[in-house]
Amino acid sequence: MKTVARITLKAGDILGEDIISNHGEKLYSKGTKLDLKALDRLARHNIMAVTIMEDIDFAETHTEKVKLSDGFKTFKTAYYECVPQFRRIIDNCVIDHVRPPIDQLLGIYVKLASLAATGNILLEYLVNIPPDMENMIYEHMLNTGMIASVFANWLGMTKQEMFTFIQCGFLYDIGKLCLPKELIYKPSKLTDEEFAMMKTHTTLGHDLLVSVGLGGTISDCALQHHEKGDGSGYPNHLKISDIDNFAQYISIIDAYEAMSAPKTYRFPLNAFEIISNFEKDVMKYNKMKLDAIMFHIASTQMGLHAKLNDGREGDIIFINNLHCARPMLRDESGNIIDLSKEPENIQIYALF
DSSP: OEEEEGGGOOTTOBBSSOEEOTTSOEEEOTTOBOOHHHHHHHHHTTOOEEEEOOGGGGOOSHHHHHHHSHHHHHHHHHHHHHHHHHHHHHHHHHHHOOOOOHHHHHHHHHHHHTTSSSHHHHHHHHHTSOOOGGGHHHHHHHHHHHHHHHHHHHTTOOHHHHHHHHHHHHHTTGGGGGSOHHHHTOOSOOOHHHHHHHTTHHHHHHHHHHHTTOTTHHHHHHHHTTOOTBSOOSSSOOBGGGSOHHHHHHHHHHHHHHHHSOBTTBOOOOHHHHHHHHHHTGGGSOHHHHHHHHHHHHHTTTTOEEEETTSOEEEEEEOOTTSTTSOEEEOTTSOEEEGGGSOTTOOEEEEO
């Protein structure tokens, strides 16, 4: 809601509060849709200011509220300003083998992070940025670097560690841009031969980053972000103890960003759907690292109103740290719904 001068009102505005005259008479009730007759009456009663409802007041889901917030609108504008700058930096590296200027990359991080009051809000903003197919890979890397900054704070990294981690996120998938566009943007399923070529983006990215002087952790993240703890990953089928520490985290963020981003064939997965998918594949990740991040992600949902796929709903009041995808809810009658004790097919499908 917002308070505006009476002279700026227009027919169709909806009152956010009752309007009381200078003599104590209720002129109109909250929720009244103003028409020309009502506007004239307010003028005759010399009403100076009125509280009206905004689009965000009519939003039902948590996602709708985020998208309609002034903070998100400001962030989205800045994000779209940063994407071309980010793309130029990456393209200069890929095409001309120019080392990415770290100060400019961190400048992009600072600009965007400064527009979100907390890391939790930053994650919500990133999730709600509409995808741009032309910039899909660039935005994926940009988002990964920004998510890395949030996770770094959660994990208690030093400032220098966080800056390195952000760089890893910004650059880890750069090898995909060394591959043919028709392969990267192919809309249908890849053939076995095409998938084998796609997997070379890890070594291509690593070699490119080494060639511009970014060997070590940053290039290792490019090489190892598809390695899995059980040895099923690529390119070298490493076990967890042989995978770079930051690459283990980047692997988690890579999957998180892909699941949380909207796709042409589905809406973004909610936090608990994402956590559930991670819990099913826990052997592919460092469990201690994964558990810490999943608990933080689940905790960002505390206090939200959840609707279950069987029609029940309630407020999230407790996160089960042994099964983060199955929190505890309290319905409007005060009854407790402990999802850890419910059948697995009962899921949270919407958050408000």
